[in-house]
Amino acid sequence: MTTLHPTLARVTDRIIEKSRAGRARYLDHIARERDGGMGRERLSCSNLAHGFAAALDDQATIKAGARVNIGIVTAFNDMLSAHQPYGQYPPQLKLFAREVGATAQVAGGVPAMCDGVTQGQVGMELSLFSRDSIALATAVALSHGMFESVALLGICDKIVPGLLIGALRFGHLPMIFVPAGPMPSGLPNKEKQRIRQLAAEGKASRAELLEAESASYHSPGTCTFYGTANSNQMMMEVMGLHVPGAAFVNPGTGLRTAMNRAAMHRLAKIALNQPEERPLGLCVDERAIVNAIVGLLATGGSTNHAIHLPAIARAAGVLIDWQDFDDLSGAVPLLARVYPGGAADVNQFHAA
Incomplete structure (x- = not known):
């Protein structure tokens, strides 16, 4: 039997205790949303007809209401290398959904800005604020009640935290992040x-x-240094919100396509009202948040997550603070030195 390091056990227990009231309120919220919130079965005929009017290839399936409909929230733009591959994803993801009898629709888009472009410029003033805009846009996309599970397409600094914060408002829905991978x-x-x-x-x-x-x-893909964007990918995988192994597979490869297919097939299997239903809000619990901090510390990830992780945790009713980071840092060894903390880039990290 594997036992947890005593510091990890102590910090996890402390987080569970101080989060007890907030977590209970959050779990009550997602239970109420699941049982009485927005959903296709509760939409009026007029509402529902609006929702599938443009889904020309899937109208009959969505209308019948017997199959899973997967929402896609995308951070696509083709100015930023990390998000450019997402332009091709929706048609591909819809095909993968149909392979398992499901359907998929793009629920909405979120802004995606890059500190690499705005650093040192006045545009950087909007960087942190963009996280809240992304969270709001995610919530707007999911407010239609058309979906039983969701694919979240986002990678970089504020995009993943914003997507996750907004998605947790609809934490009764199962969700998976679908990355695009780093450039070679x-x-x-x-x-x-x-x-x-x-x-x-x-x-x-x-x-x-x-x-x-x-x-x-x-080229297309995330920058290859281990900044906030690639730290996001590590954390989503450590928290169980990726298909395992998906974080650092390069864009445009056969393996990346296989990962995308696996994500959609999994979203059909774990969707609302399916036998393996796995709501996002139950996956993102106190233990998952501790796992994210541990992964961050073990890999020398971005210190920006000292502000992002508490916000993500709070969206799930979990309270963490910098004392938790500090205590865990005393118990977690640094296992990797990835640029700018070392010579190797994220592709070498992935290979190792």
């Missing part, structure tokens, strides 16, 4: 640093610097 490794980090240093000394031109930067950030 480009210009080695040491060479990029060398060119940056030369530019800072006036020994490399803007054209030379831009050439180096574009050789580093060079």
Whole structure:
């Protein structure tokens, strides 16, 4: 029998105790939503007809009401490398849903901004605020009551926390995050640093610097350093909200397509009113939040999650604070040094 490290056990128990009232209110909320909230079976005929009018290939199936309908909430735009692959996902995901007798519809989109573009610019003033906009947009998308499970398409810094915070309002629904993966490794980090240093000394031109930067950030996919975006992916996997192994598979590969197919097939199986129903709000509990913190500490992930994780936890009725982070950090060893905390990038981390 495996026993938990005493610090992990103590912190988990403390979180459970201080969260008792809030968690109970949250669980009561999602139980009420499941039994009496918005759902296809409770929509009027006019409401329901509006909901499937444009689903030309799936109208009859959705109208019959006997199959799972999967909502897709997407952070697609084709300005940001991490989210560009999502443009091709909805048609693909709908086909994968039909393979198991389900249907899928795009419920809505959320904004996705990149600190890598806005860093040092006035646009950065909107970065943290965007998390709340994303949470609101997610809730708007899911407010129609048309779905029995949900695929969440998002990757980067504020997008995943925002999606999860908004999704937890509808925590009676089963949900899976569907990532798109990191871009292949480009210009080695040491060479990029060398060119940056030369530019800072006036020994490399803007054209030379831009050439180096574009050789580093060079294709669709998440940036390859272990910042907040890739820390998000690690945490979603550690919390059980990904298909296992999905976090760092490169875009456009056969394995990535297989992961997407597996996610949709799983969403059909764990959906509302199915034998293996697994509501998001029951998956994101005190233990899952501790797992996320442990994963963050063990891999040297982004310190931005010192503000994101408490907000995610609060959305599920769980209370954590920086003392919990501190206590766990004394018990969890650092197992990886990934750039910028080391030389290896996230593709090497994944390979290891």
